Amino acid sequence: MINKISTIWRFILPVLILLAAAPFVLITQQTSQQLESIQADADEQAKTLVSLLSVTDELVTDKADLSMRLLKEQSQALGEPAIDGQVNTQDRVVPNLIFGSTPITNFFKLVDDLSSLVGGTATIFVKDGDDFVRVSTNVLRVNMSRATATILNPNTKAFAALSLGKSFHGVVDILDEPYITRYDPMYDANGTVIGAYYVGYKVDMKVIRDAVRNTRQLKSGFAMVLDGKNKVRFHSAHVPFSQAERLFHEQPEGWKFVTEEIPNWGFKVVVAYPLSEARAIGLAHSWFIIITAVVLGTILLVIILWQLRRLVVNPIGGDPALAIDVVKRIAAGDLENDGLEAKPNTLMSNVLNMRQKLREGIAALRESSERMVLSASVFEHAHDGILITDVDLNILNVNPAFCKITGYSREAALGTHPKNIGFVDNDPQFFEKIQQESEYAGEWRGEAKNLNNKGESYDAWIDIFAVRDDAQKITNYVCLFSDITERKQAADEIEHLAFYDSLTHLANRRMLIDRLKRAFFSSKRTGKDGALLFLDLDHFKTLNDSLGHAVGDLLLQQVASRLTECLRGGDTVARVARLGGDEFVVMLEDLSSHPIEAAAQAEAVGQKILATLNQPYQLATHEYHSTVSIGVALFGDHVDAQDDLVKHADIAMYQAKRAGRNTMRFFDPLMQEAIDTRADLERELRKALDRQQFQLYYQIQVDQLNRPLGAEALIRWIHPERGMIPPFNFISLAEETGLILPIGEWVLDTACAQIKAWQTNELTRDLTISINVSAKQFYQNNFVNQVQAAVYRHGINPSLLKLELTESMLLENIEDTIVTMTALKEIGIRFSLDDFGTGYSSLQYLKRLPLTQLKIDQSFVRDIVCDSSDKAIVRTIIAMAKSMELEVIAEGVETRDQQELLLKIHCKQFQGYLFGKPITIDELDASLKASLR
Numbered sequence: 001m002i003n004k005i006s007t008i009w010r011f012i013l014p015v016l017i018l019l020a021a022a023p024f025v026l027i028t029q030q031t032s033q034q035l036e037s038i039q040a041d042a043d044e045q046a047k048t049l050v051s052l053l054s055v056t057d058e059l060v061t062d063k064a065d066l067s068m069r070l071l072k073e074q075s076q077a078l079g080e081p082a083i084d085g086q087v088n089t090q091d092r093v094v095p096n097l098i099f100g101s102t103p104i105t106n107f108f109k110l111v112d113d114l115s116s117l118v119g120g121t122a123t124i125f126v127k128d129g130d131d132f133v134r135v136s137t138n139v140l141r142v143n144m145s146r147a148t149a150t151i152l153n154p155n156t157k158a159f160a161a162l163s164l165g166k167s168f169h170g171v172v173d174i175l176d177e178p179y180i181t182r183y184d185p186m187y188d189a190n191g192t193v194i195g196a197y198y199v200g201y202k203v204d205m206k207v208i209r210d211a212v213r214n215t216r217q218l219k220s221g222f223a224m225v226l227d228g229k230n231k232v233r234f235h236s237a238h239v240p241f242s243q244a245e246r247l248f249h250e251q252p253e254g255w256k257f258v259t260e261e262i263p264n265w266g267f268k269v270v271v272a273y274p275l276s277e278a279r280a281i282g283l284a285h286s287w288f289i290i291i292t293a294v295v296l297g298t299i300l301l302v303i304i305l306w307q308l309r310r311l312v313v314n315p316i317g318g319d320p321a322l323a324i325d326v327v328k329r330i331a332a333g334d335l336e337n338d339g340l341e342a343k344p345n346t347l348m349s350n351v352l353n354m355r356q357k358l359r360e361g362i363a364a365l366r367e368s369s370e371r372m373v374l375s376a377s378v379f380e381h382a383h384d385g386i387l388i389t390d391v392d393l394n395i396l397n398v399n400p401a402f403c404k405i406t407g408y409s410r411e412a413a414l415g416t417h418p419k420n421i422g423f424v425d426n427d428p429q430f431f432e433k434i435q436q437e438s439e440y441a442g443e444w445r446g447e448a449k450n451l452n453n454k455g456e457s458y459d460a461w462i463d464i465f466a467v468r469d470d471a472q473k474i475t476n477y478v479c480l481f482s483d484i485t486e487r488k489q490a491a492d493e494i495e496h497l498a499f500y501d502s503l504t505h506l507a508n509r510r511m512l513i514d515r516l517k518r519a520f521f522s523s524k525r526t527g528k529d530g531a532l533l534f535l536d537l538d539h540f541k542t543l544n545d546s547l548g549h550a551v552g553d554l555l556l557q558q559v560a561s562r563l564t565e566c567l568r569g570g571d572t573v574a575r576v577a578r579l580g581g582d583e584f585v586v587m588l589e590d591l592s593s594h595p596i597e598a599a600a601q602a603e604a605v606g607q608k609i610l611a612t613l614n615q616p617y618q619l620a621t622h623e624y625h626s627t628v629s630i631g632v633a634l635f636g637d638h639v640d641a642q643d644d645l646v647k648h649a650d651i652a653m654y655q656a657k658r659a660g661r662n663t664m665r666f667f668d669p670l671m672q673e674a675i676d677t678r679a680d681l682e683r684e685l686r687k688a689l690d691r692q693q694f695q696l697y698y699q700i701q702v703d704q705l706n707r708p709l710g711a712e713a714l715i716r717w718i719h720p721e722r723g724m725i726p727p728f729n730f731i732s733l734a735e736e737t738g739l740i741l742p743i744g745e746w747v748l749d750t751a752c753a754q755i756k757a758w759q760t761n762e763l764t765r766d767l768t769i770s771i772n773v774s775a776k777q778f779y780q781n782n783f784v785n786q787v788q789a790a791v792y793r794h795g796i797n798p799s800l801l802k803l804e805l806t807e808s809m810l811l812e813n814i815e816d817t818i819v820t821m822t823a824l825k826e827i828g829i830r831f832s833l834d835d836f837g838t839g840y841s842s843l844q845y846l847k848r849l850p851l852t853q854l855k856i857d858q859s860f861v862r863d864i865v866c867d868s869s870d871k872a873i874v875r876t877i878i879a880m881a882k883s884m885e886l887e888v889i890a891e892g893v894e895t896r897d898q899q900e901l902l903l904k905i906h907c908k909q910f911q912g913y914l915f916g917k918p919i920t921i922d923e924l925d926a927s928l929k930a931s932l933r
């Protein structure tokens, strides 16, 4: 229905109906008004005609009254009326009426005088029996003779009144002419009616007749005057008499008759008109109103339509009923797309948009609710534990699997922090890190050790991710986890079986090869060497054969555990494997990049193993003594395949067997020789300190005018057989063996003693001594105390002692370095940064070190004259030192050209062969004496 009739039409239709009905109502009303008006007009016409007659009546009646009075007065002037016998008149015998003595019959003077005086007619009647007979009259017959002896028509009202002794006043038709008459009874002296007086005036009907004749009611309507016998006396001229008479008598329905009675006369005035004409006139009158109403109505309708469209339909964007229908359907939950379209930016378009959005929203909600139901189901039934926290990691919800895995009830978990219920027990800072990192990553997964509610540890696979709101702000964390303890154990077991020896639980050959691959790769990347030690127990077969395999197995197990034990906590990374039988392999990584040093490190480990495995074994009830032969191959022995390295070590092991067992051999003979030499050197070095074979040489340091500033103390080993051994040949060995600590202490003490000696001489008391400090020495816990003790012991000015440190050693642990240097600086000790320019010092770090001096490495000085890049580096170092307010000393200055160039670029301190090689103190003192004098 709504679709069939639009709201506009539903609005317009009643208006149109009203507009259409209005003319009918108007016509009806107008016609009815017109009919009433015509009716009133007819009434008015009738009344006017009546009043005309009434006026005539009044005028004539007054005249008749006056005439009657005069007639009586004049009669009575003659005397009292009486009857005196009879008299004959016109052949009729009638009582003889006399006034006084005057007979009245045929006495005409009274009546004629009256007529001549006031007009009209007059008559005196005598009563004869019941009749009233005219005895004196000036009323004429048709033949113009006086109408004496005629009687008053007994059928008239006048006769009836007189018979009763009453007067009569009214219109009487006399000879078809209307007369206004007055009849008064005449009494004799006894009061008996003996006769009657009459006066009458013929009514002049001309005026009335003319008025009636000219009367026209509407077009066909007319007026007429009827007498008391309903005889038409006058009628409108435009209507024939017969028609007027017929219409009056027939009184047809289509005609309206208005009748007015004329009192006294018995006449009536009738105004008649056809109703059809009245209606036609009403209709004619209504046309203007109808047309006006239709025009105004149409204009009104157009305005209403225009405004309706402008104010309602256009903003709505369609039929309002349609919009209401759509809204109702939306309210009822019907959001189906019915293909409706609307102009943009209208209510309808917005409603349709809203419906579209609602539909999409509900679809999304439905989908999300389905997902939520699914999620809830997953949450409840998941085998993995799930916990949800707020942004501060307070637990908001946990699932049943959580309770099953952790043993904590839901109530116990809610509101608490995961770490309070044993999550990631292996990393106390874990959740802080997660929170810090989640801003960027938002997701973390991996293995962790958790504790259950009984405090038992279990392996968990944890997957944590952050949930963010629309503004990408983290609102929650969700943690999914599973207990992988059993899985891990099974995997570990499988791995163990695949990669480990079941008897000793050491790595097997497969594992060894795999680790070797990685170690090779790492060695190539870092440049650090590695070694493989191939171990074979001596005479193991004999043990097996004599005491049985079970005892043999016991030995193997104890060897394995001793190997593991003795290699734990060493300086190098060591991994132990059993290849089978009595063969073991030890892999060493991160050895020195220097082959000899690497070999020495490997040799040291080998020696340790030999010593460890040499200890007696308790094999069940048997005490047993075993030895081992070890073959060593270095990664640097030009092998690419891991198997080759194992073979090399195996070959070396056989060499050890051939050498008498219970010993170690290197695969490379040269290496073996170097190792042997080194071993000798170490033994010698250990004795050297006790035997005072060390001596300090001093190399002078000068200013820009070649004046002595001090000297660098450089150690020399004066070997009784090998002669003077330079520091290059033994310092690194001393560092590796730890002998550098007593050696360094000796250097410090000797240098302080020398400063003290110089302090006693005025010429040398301001000279400084620089000593080289190795990393091991510097990072001793008591190094600061050591220096301080030496300074106090010798009572020297600490500012004359300069410690030379290298960049690489300082940066090993910058924070500890700063602490140590600062403590020494507080004592008054000064620092020189040795070999400057060869390391990768960051300015940022250098700024934090309390340095006094930068020592430009001799490698830059060597070619400074011919190599522009060296010159640029040195210039930069000098500029940088200046900006940091540090002194600069150039070492290795051998030529005058080098010095001059360095002077030009503002280097003011020098050390090198140009000024003097390292020499004994005696030589230096002699030289100083000469130059300072």
Ligand SMILES: Nc1nc2c(ncn2[C@@H]2O[C@H](COP(=O)(O)O[C@H]3[C@@H](O)[C@H](n4cnc5c(=O)[nH]c(N)nc54)O[C@@H]3COP(=O)(O)O)[C@@H](O)[C@H]2O)c(=O)[nH]1
Pocket (backbone or CB within 6 Å): 699, 712, 713, 714, 715, 726, 727, 728, 731, 744, 747, 771, 772, 773, 774, 804, 834, 835, 858, 891, 892, 893, 894, 911, 912, 913, 914, 918
């Ligand atoms: N921990 C300790 N280390 C020490 C000690 N004494 C020395 N050393 C370290 O040995 C390095 C080598 O010293 P050395 O062989 O004595 O060489 C020094 C000079 O002889 C040499 N030099 C000096 N001037 C010249 C030159 O003009 N030409 C040239 N070819 N060589 C020259 O330079 C070495 C001094 O170097 P530096 O120490 O960097 O100033 C030595 O570098 C120390 O690391 C010790 O007691 N303890």
